Amino acid sequence: xxxxxxxxxxxxxxxxxxxxxxxxxxxxxxxxxxxxxxxxxxxxxxxxxxxxxxxxxxxxxxxxxxxxxxxxxxxxxxxxxxxxxxxxxxxxxxxxxxxxxxxxxxxxxxxxxxxxxxxxxxxxxxxxxxxxxxxxxxxxxxxxxxxxxxxxxxxxxxxxxxxxxxxxxxxxxxxxxxxxxxxxxxxxxxxxxxxxxxxxxxxxxxxxxxxxxxxxxxxxxxxxxxxxxxxxxxxxxxxxxxxxxxxxxxxxxxxxxxxxxxxxxxxxxxxxx
Amino acid sequence: xxxxxxxxxxxxxxxxxxxxxxxxxxxxxxxxxxxxxxxxxxxxxxxxxxxxxxxxxxxxxxxxxxxxxxxxxxxxxxxxxxxxxxxxxxxxxxxxxxxxxxxxxxxxxxxxxxxxxxxxxxxxxxxxxxxxxxxxxxxxxxxxxxxxxxxxxxxxxxxxxxxxxxxxxxxxxxxxxxxxxxxxxxxxxxxxxxxxxxxxxxxxxxxxxxxxxxxxxxxxxxxxxxxxxxxxxxxxxxxxxxxxxxxxxxxxxxxxxxxxxxxxxxxxxxxxxxxxxxxxxxxxxxxxxxxxxxxxxxxxxxxxxxxxxxxxxxxxxxxxxxxxxxxxxxxxxxxxxxxxxxxxxxxxxxxxxxxxxxxxxxxxxxxxxxxxxxxxxxxxxxxxxxxxxxxxxxxxxxxxxxxxxxxxxxxxxxxxxxxxxxxxxxxxxxxxxxxxxxxxxxxxxxxxxxxxxxxxxxxxxxxxxxxxxxxxxxxx
Numbered sequence: 001x002x003x004x005x006x007x008x009x010x011x012x013x014x015x016x017x018x019x020x021x022x023x024x025x026x027x028x029x030x031x032x033x034x035x036x037x038x039x040x041x042x043x044x045x046x047x048x049x050x051x052x053x054x055x056x057x058x059x060x061x062x063x064x065x066x067x068x069x070x071x072x073x074x075x076x077x078x079x080x081x082x083x084x085x086x087x088x089x090x091x092x093x094x095x096x097x098x099x100x101x102x103x104x105x106x107x108x109x110x111x112x113x114x115x116x117x118x119x120x121x122x123x124x125x126x127x128x129x130x131x132x133x134x135x136x137x138x139x140x141x142x143x144x145x146x147x148x149x150x151x152x153x154x155x156x157x158x159x160x161x162x163x164x165x166x167x168x169x170x171x172x173x174x175x176x177x178x179x180x181x182x183x184x185x186x187x188x189x190x191x192x193x194x195x196x197x198x199x200x201x202x203x204x205x206x207x208x209x210x211x212x213x214x215x216x217x218x219x220x221x222x223x224x225x226x227x228x229x230x231x232x233x234x235x236x237x238x239x240x241x242x243x244x245x246x247x248x249x250x251x252x253x254x255x256x257x258x259x260x261x262x263x264x265x266x267x268x269x270x271x272x273x
Numbered sequence: 274x275x276x277x278x279x280x281x282x283x284x285x286x287x288x289x290x291x292x293x294x295x296x297x298x299x300x301x302x303x304x305x306x307x308x309x310x311x312x313x314x315x316x317x318x319x320x321x322x323x324x325x326x327x328x329x330x331x332x333x334x335x336x337x338x339x340x341x342x343x344x345x346x347x348x349x350x351x352x353x354x355x356x357x358x359x360x361x362x363x364x365x366x367x368x369x370x371x372x373x374x375x376x377x378x379x380x381x382x383x384x385x386x387x388x389x390x391x392x393x394x395x396x397x398x399x400x401x402x403x404x405x406x407x408x409x410x411x412x413x414x415x416x417x418x419x420x421x422x423x424x425x426x427x428x429x430x431x432x433x434x435x436x437x438x439x440x441x442x443x444x445x446x447x448x449x450x451x452x453x454x455x456x457x458x459x460x461x462x463x464x465x466x467x468x469x470x471x472x473x474x475x476x477x478x479x480x481x482x483x484x485x486x487x488x489x490x491x492x493x494x495x496x497x498x499x500x501x502x503x504x505x506x507x508x509x510x511x512x513x514x515x516x517x518x519x520x521x522x523x524x525x526x527x528x529x530x531x532x533x534x535x536x537x538x539x540x541x542x543x544x545x546x547x548x549x550x551x552x553x554x555x556x557x558x559x560x561x562x563x564x565x566x567x568x569x570x571x572x573x574x575x576x577x578x579x580x581x582x583x584x585x586x587x588x589x590x591x592x593x594x595x596x597x598x599x600x601x602x603x604x605x606x607x608x609x610x611x612x613x614x615x616x617x618x619x620x621x622x623x624x625x626x627x628x629x630x631x632x633x634x635x636x637x638x639x640x641x642x643x644x645x646x647x648x649x650x651x652x653x654x655x656x657x658x659x660x661x662x663x664x665x666x667x668x669x670x671x672x673x674x675x676x677x678x679x680x681x682x683x684x685x686x687x688x689x690x691x692x693x694x695x696x697x698x699x700x701x702x703x704x705x706x707x708x709x710x711x712x713x714x715x716x717x718x719x720x721x722x723x724x725x726x727x728x729x730x731x732x733x734x735x736x737x738x739x740x741x742x743x744x745x746x747x748x749x
Contacts, residue, residue, distance in 0.1 A: 025676035204328030
């Protein structure tokens, strides 16, 4: 301690400090440089692998869709099994499956869903739901919703009640896809305000997934949470649910909150003109 | 003699400690800001990967925007730039191009290209501006979003105020007409206005990047390149540092004092209530943000300013020193003027973080830094002349500052590499890395000189922007 004090008093610390800092900056810059080079190489390698995998995956999925090849038959290929053991291959495979599933409907989409279940990729998605990282959970939710895994609804709906906004929006969107209005009726009891962005996403999910059965949307108008009521009104307007107008009329006449009253009146006007 | 020597030694020690203290303070603040920025950036990118901007495209509840693009002598690029404005991915918007009394053929080009005719459109000005010669709309339905205002020259702020007066939508997006916008830029800029509950989002800003030598096709940036010339190339690095490592952190702290005039969105009502753009400063972008924030704080209205780290806007950086000097001296004048208009906020707890941190930071490290550096150079020169300079220490200090400058630029490159990765070519990365080594000797003295010119111009009472010549983008 005395030695340090002597260095300070003698002014030598300035030189030591500067020398140390210079070495530190040089070393840190060089380390970062190496990291950047390594990161670039990793990206290049991943991209190369992705291209390679995609070529294999395209062939494989084409045989699943158009030649009715089952996963059991695919499993017999030892090369595939080796690849399937690597997490990056499964990641690319899941992405390709999702992209294809978005573009296909009917029997082809069902075949892809079947492949997703039989290959065990569904287990990966369920495993993701258990992750401590919210972004991994979001990924799992998106995958399960894309392949219409209705059994996941009860688990996913729990996340739609959480505080992490991104996770909440992803979960609500998934619940709407899997359960229609069942995915949002719990919002009636929602204690926190739902911001406009979340509302827009909910409306977007209804439009995107073309939810025909809108039974229960009127329940949102009974919520004590004004943002939930606003969401209900916006849904009625944007989905042009004229059959819900009696509930809007009731709100327009009886609501105590003037903003809600005004919103209800403007929606009545928009839908009845 | 002994007494004088002691006093001189004491003065030298004090001077060295002060300079070192200032350097350490500024470097530490940069590192803290870089740390906060990196953390915020990672969080943003994670969240953003799950965002579906399509919902904004298809909904009537998406915020309604009015784009305001002032143009002065932009004839060389105006056709391409307006085309870019009209082809953005957004539905609820109108584009208002304000021709601020250009002396070139900007207006003729606009009328001819977009088939414009005079309109009888009525509006109720809330901010006083120079006289409007005419408001034009297109006969072509494809350009129904476009409004062109021809007005007497009054400067950028005046042109923006005309736009604020004419805008029909609740949110205005002020941009430089010569900028190239990312096609999703409006979607990203509009989102924060929907996100905050309980707090009013009064402004959002995005990242501006350098487009020199990038390839532009149909008003869109299609290929990112690094400029061959050293001056714009170093500005690429400078912008990376400023936007990725600086403003992101200020955004996180909610202490952002500046949303670039090149691209920013504002709550029109608050902008007008705060008085619109000030025509008394050349730093109207910074001044408006400070005034809007001040308005909210003084009226005890909860608010926030949002910042988006995505590269949404690409602009042409000066390639000639003459133009660069004009730009940077103007920036310095703008800073001095804004800080001087709002000196009441300096270390004033009433203005919370803004008064206690943002304004002092800008005063100490943006406004005073070039002056302190210049004084340091003069004193060092005197030390050399009088044989007082301790060369070993001087060289160590120089190396300390130099290695830090390079280190900080490498952090910016590292951040870019791990986030947007806009410069994937190996050669481009090395060009930027080399620029980091050259910058402290070449670019930094130029910026200090330009800032000192700004001081001088402010003292001499220079007003206005001065002519800014554009070279134009590389088209495909």
